[in-house]
Amino acid sequence: MAQLSMATLKDVSPGVATPNYDRTQLKTGIVHFGVGGFHRAHMAMTIDRLLNAGLAKEWAICGVGLLEHDRKMRDVFAEQDCLYTLVLKHPDGRRETSVIGSIVDYIFAPDDPQVLLEKLASPDTKIVSLTITEGGYNFDRVTGEFMAETPAVAADLQANAVPSTAFGYIIEGLRLRRERGIAPFTVQSCDNIQANGEVAKKMFTAFAKLKDAELGAWVETNVHFPNSMVDRITPVTSAEDIAEVPTLTGLEDKWPVVAEPFFQWVIDDEFSLGRPPLEEADVQMVKDVMPYELMKLRLLNASHQGLTYFGYLSGYRYAHEATTDPAIAKFLLNYMEHEATPTLLPVPGVDLNGYRHMLIERFSNPEVKDTLARLCAESSDRIPKWLVPVIHERLAQGGDVTLSAAIVASWARYAEAIDEQGEPINVVDPLKDELIAIAKTQREHPLAFIENRQLFGNLVDNEKFTKPYLAALNSLFEVGAHKTVEALVK
Secondary structure (H helix, E strand, C coil): CCEEECCCCCCCCCCCCCCEEEEEEEEEEEEEEEHHHHHHHCCHHHHHHEEEEEECCEEEEEEEECCCHHHHHHHHHHHCCEHHHHHCCCCCCCCCEECCEEEEEEEHHHHHHHHHHHHCCCCCCCEEEEECCHHCCEEECCCCCCCCCCCCHHHHHHCCCCCCCHHHHHHHHHHHHHCCCCCCCCCEECCCCCCHHHHHHHHHHHHHHHHHHHHHHHHHHCCCCCCCEEEEECCCCCHHHHHHHHHHHHHCCCCEECCCCCCEEEEECCCCCCCHHHHHHCCECCCCHHHHHHHHHHHHHHHEEEEEEEHHHCEEEEEEEHHHHHHHHHHHHHHHHHHHHHHHHCCCCCCCHHHHHHHHHHHHCCCCCHHHHHHHHHHHHHHHCCCHCCCCHHHHHCCCHHHHHHHHHHHHCCCCCCCCCCCCCCCCCCCCCHHHHCCCCCCCCCCCCCHHHHHHCCCCCCCHHHHHHHHHHHHHHHHHHHHHHHHHHC
């Protein structure tokens, strides 16, 4: 069977949406770092919708890969002319399939750093966007400050260094624009971090000031970093997904993307060199993203953490399996209503009760097959950002944190790296070795895990947190995850 490319696009199966625009006539107004599944199911899909509507012809995307594992994306995109298949999986089994053409170029920076620098310096480039994961912003979990000593960053800070990080490339690109009298592009974070634009501004400015104090001051004053909230469940593409695509499209695709049908993108409307007409593709352009962002991070993302460790330890391996367990679903709804929602700001135009129940429906979509292993990964980047702020605010309000404490306890139990049947758990986390070593001591020293102030601050000093935490941890040891959840929702 033929492989997806511009030459074979004419052979795609009937009913599959394909680009109706001339890709050779587009300008790349957006340079995007981190072309993973989420970017391709979200921003790239949005630009494709605009292009199909005859809009945004100056806003096509040039993807960027910096890391060794991005070499695969370079090779696949070279074979497929940067085309890929997006499959939206509806709960009833229906597949909504399209070929996305909005990414028209891909630069694997290690091949030739100067090519990327010139792309960043080009007057055509008006937005530089990012999905580099929470850890990619390189800030200390406790202080929130930029970590200049990280090896790759430290290397980029050396005089006349050839960049290797997003910090090095973007700041050098801005320096070149300033030197050449070209206005700075907007830097748009699309990562799941509270106040992601503010975080990006703080970290990129910090890098720039360390590199060149005058340049750093210029970046701080002149470069826009709008906040945004992004939402679409996008599981890792599986071998089964790749095998299904030819039956849907009639063409092979070496790296398709699958996602749920739900889509939300809310952005502060602060772009220095203009932007695509995103509102024409159902993007919400607002004056303040924060209420929407808190809603998503503390309800959806934190609930994923409530679902994943209890679910995995209960023997489930997919999100939909765990969420259709009545005890786990009730646990999540109770957490959202009684602990997370009281910490939110008013969210214009949103029925929070309806939103909470919609999340359970989304998590329960059996077609998405989102793995609990994916949701369990990178916990040290996620729980401190999504759940710990809920706990701190609830304690400050004098509120109950029983369910939030139980979620932390479920992570601590999972971090022992052995499940309830004695089988090994593959813990995926940047602090993996440290966390496993601590977790293995907690049966003799039950507070060991939360004594890590880097992750939990002073929670270990607050009995209103430690009491329910210890109760949940003890229950996990004595009766297991599922009976613990059942007891918590009685």
